[in-house]
Amino acid sequence: MSEVQQPPAGWYPQDGSLRWWNGQAWTEHRTPGTAPPVQVTVSAIPSKSVGAAYAFLLLLGGFAAHHFYLRRWAEAWILLALWWGGWLLTGIGVGFVMLFAVFVWWIYDLVALPNLVAQANRRAGIQPAYL
Template sequence: MSLTTEQQMLVEQRVTNDAKSPVVAYLLLIFLGGFGAHRFYLGKTGTAITMLILFVLGWLTLVIVIGIGLLIAVGIWWIVDIFLLPGLLQADKDAIRQRHSTDMLHAPVKT
């Protein structure tokens, strides 16, 4: 069973309303990227916490030289995320679309 055109339009409207803002995601990445704020925003909590821990440990251990490697790793991760962000945003939209489509298919029909 597939969605009617009206249902598809409703799903797309909900996707537009619920999707994460690319502007906010990029601003978080640029200004708070080391803390993993953009990943928290996109719901990638596990990798966000990992990025945050590496960043904090990097600064705490900077005086014993270990921190340089950790901060370099976070910096490389930050640069890679600049290119990964469009895909993460699209994956978020796809998940929202799938959820609303499934909800629409299982919703009771109004008479």
Template sequence: MSLTTQQQMLIEQRVTNDAKSPVVAYLLLVFLGGLGAHRFYLGKTTSAMVMLMMFVIGWLTLVIVIGLPILIAVAVWGIADLFLIPGMISEDKQLIRQRYSADLMSLPQAG
């Protein structure tokens, strides 16, 4: 069974309303990048925690020079995320789309 055009339009509207904003993600990256705030926002909690821990450990051990490579790694990771954010948002939209499609398909059909 496939979805009607009206159901597909409803799903796309809900995806548009529920999807994460790229503007918010980029602002979080620019202003709070080392803390992993953009990854928390995009639902990448595990990698966000790793990024946050690396950032904190890097600053705490900066005095003994061990922290410098860690902070450089966090900075490189943040720069890489500049290019990864669009893919993360597309993935989020696809998951929302699949969830709503499954919900509509599970409803009993009238008529």
């Protein structure tokens, strides 16, 4: 008759802890207990990128895409109204003032965009990678 194959030596769970099996019999070596499961929290909201925000500002600034990207809804709608209202009202001269205001705002956004991205990430609960 053939011999019964024993499991290999190692740590095996028994009575809420790990116990050492030497390959033939249980020893008295035990771990204090199993560690509690570790909870890992993963953010479902990806962090906002300064590069993407600049791309939206430079390529789609008239559509306020950078403000929509950063979830700055009020600023986005105001900028849209100024931009498109300015173009519609250029025939009576008022539009140029509105377009000049958009240009000044666009220059401000060029300078302030990294801070706006950091604010958007803080609002979403995302810490900067360099901290």
